[in-house]
Amino acid sequence: MDINNSVALVTGANRGLGRAFAQRLLERGARKVYATARRPETVDLPGVEVLPLDITDPASVRAAAEAAPDVSLLINNAGISTGTDLVTGSLDAVRLELETNMFGHLGMSREFAPALARNGGGAIVNVLSAVSWFGIKGANAYHLSKAAAWAMTNGVRLELAEQGTLVTAVHLGLADTDMAAGWPVDKIAPSDLADAALDGVEAGSAEVLADQWSRDVKSRLPLAPEEFNAAMDRALAALMAA
Ligand SMILES: NC(=O)c1ccc[n+]([C@@H]2O[C@H](COP(=O)([O-])OP(=O)(O)OC[C@H]3O[C@@H](n4cnc5c(N)ncnc54)[C@H](OP(=O)(O)O)[C@@H]3O)[C@@H](O)[C@H]2O)c1
Numbered sequence: 411m412d413i414n415n416s417v418a419l420v421t422g423a424n425r426g427l428g429r430a431f432a433q434r435l436l437e438r439g440a441r442k443v444y445a446t447a448r449r450p451e452t453v454d455l456p457g458v459e460v461l462p463l464d465i466t467d468p469a470s471v472r473a474a475a476e477a478a479p480d481v482s483l484l485i486n487n488a489g490i491s492t493g494t495d496l497v498t499g500s501l502d503a504v505r506l507e508l509e510t511n512m513f514g515h516l517g518m519s520r521e522f523a524p525a526l527a528r529n530g531g532g533a534i535v536n537v538l539s540a541v542s543w544f545g546i547k548g549a550n551a552y553h554l555s556k557a558a559a560w561a562m563t564n565g566v567r568l569e570l571a572e573q574g575t576l577v578t579a580v581h582l583g584l585a586d587t588d589m590a591a592g593w594p595v596d597k598i599a600p601s602d603l604a605d606a607a608l609d610g611v612e613a614g615s616a617e618v619l620a621d622q623w624s625r626d627v628k629s630r631l632p633l634a635p636e637e638f639n640a641a642m643d644r645a646l647a648a649l650m651a652a
Contacts, residue, residue, distance in 0.1 A: 411533050411576060413608050414439035417480045421465055421518065422488030424452040426587035427537060430600030431485050432458055434608060444478045465514030466506075475521040482532035483611065484522050486515040489537065491589055494551035504551040511555035512562055519566050523575065531574025533611045536563045540583050540624040543631060544642050567616060578615055580607045583623025595649050623649075 418435045422428035423445035432445045436457050445453045446463035453460045463474045465488050489511045494503040515536055526532040542560040545553045560579060567577035584590045584597040598621045610618035619625045630641050 411483070411531075411611055411614075413483070413612060415441045416483045416532075417442045417444075417478075417529070418483040418485060419444040419446060419461075419474070419478050419481045419522070420485040420487055421446050421463060421514075423447055423455070423458070424449065426589060427585055427600050427603055428485070428487040429455065430604045431487055431607070434601055434604040435483075435485075438608060440483075442480070444474075444481065446474060465518055466509050468517060471517050471521050475525060479525050480529060481522055481525050482529040484518060484526065484532070484534045485537070485607075486518050486534060487537045488514065489589075491549060491552045493549055495548060496550045496554065499551060504554065507551045507555040508558060511552070512558040515559055516562050516566070519570075519577075523570060523573070526570070526575045527573040531576070533576040533578060534566070534570070535578045535580055535607050535611060537580050537582075537607070538563065540581050540627040542581060543627050544638070546646075576611065576614060576616070578607065578610050578618060580610070580618045580620060581624040581628070582620040583627075595652065 418440050420428050420431045423432040424447035432443050432455055435443045443458045444461050445455055445458035446461045447453050448464045450460045450462045461474050461477055464470045490507060492503045492507055494500060519534055538560050539556045541553050542556040563577060563579045570577055582598060582603055584593050585600055585603050586597040587600060590597055603620050606620040607618050619628060630638050
């Protein structure tokens with residue numbers, strides 16, 4: 411699919427990766443960009459169509475789908491990371507991560523699938539994470555939600571293949587946004603991440619591994635769990651020491 415002339419909708423477009431997606435979409439010639447946010451007044455990009463949208467609220471998701479019937483490219487970007495562990499952390503926080511990072515994206519895909527079919531098939535981009543594939547103490551609720559979102563992405567891809575909708579999973583290590591502010595390490599620039607994802611869509615890719623960290627993590631998946639965890643401990647220590 412061509413980004414040029416697409417009609418795109420981006421969730422969480424007021425800051426971080428979502429704002430970079432909206433900006434790069436405009437710069438790459440998208441015909442229309444719906445920039446959505448929980449607080450639409452915080453969207454500051456000229457040239458976009460602003461819509462209110464909370465992806466955890468089914469009525470809000472339905473209203474967005476009704477307001478944007480011409481969408482051909484859905485960017486499921488909005489997400490949260492609450493820094494919650496599974497055994498000792500708040501179960502409400504664990505549920506909120508799943509509600510946002512998995513059910514939020516799934517609800518958007520369900521609500522927008524008919525429009526994508528009407529508009530030629532189009533594409534869905536789910537912004538996942540390398541953390542889809544590894545646990546990390548202090549953020550295991552996030553790992554759970556991104557692993558669930560990865561499985562959801564794989565299932566939705568199979569279910570929407572017949573209507574010609576490309577479903578692209580985007581994995582990354584760290585990007586330079588508010589979410590990763592606590593990590594004083596090298597991070598991918600938001601506009602580079604957006605470009606890698608949009609290049610993947612144009613190439614018809616089911617998966618985009620946007621940085622070396624995500625490529626390295628995926629390459630370790632065949633390891634036994636003990637070896638995998640030890641390799642991840644070493645990689646995280648090296649990352650922090652760099
Ligand atoms: N930054 C990283 O290092 C990194 C790494 C891997 C994956 N990711 C993923 O990349 C995506 C974007 O993250 P980011 O780094 O840009 O994070 P961010 O700077 O914290 O921005 C998160 C965005 O999501 C929005 N959002 C949160 N909950 C929402 C909801 N219920 N409905 C609608 N919007 C909601 C936020 O809106 P408000 O302004 O209203 O809060 C904000 O626009 C997320 O899915 C994240 O998991 C990020």
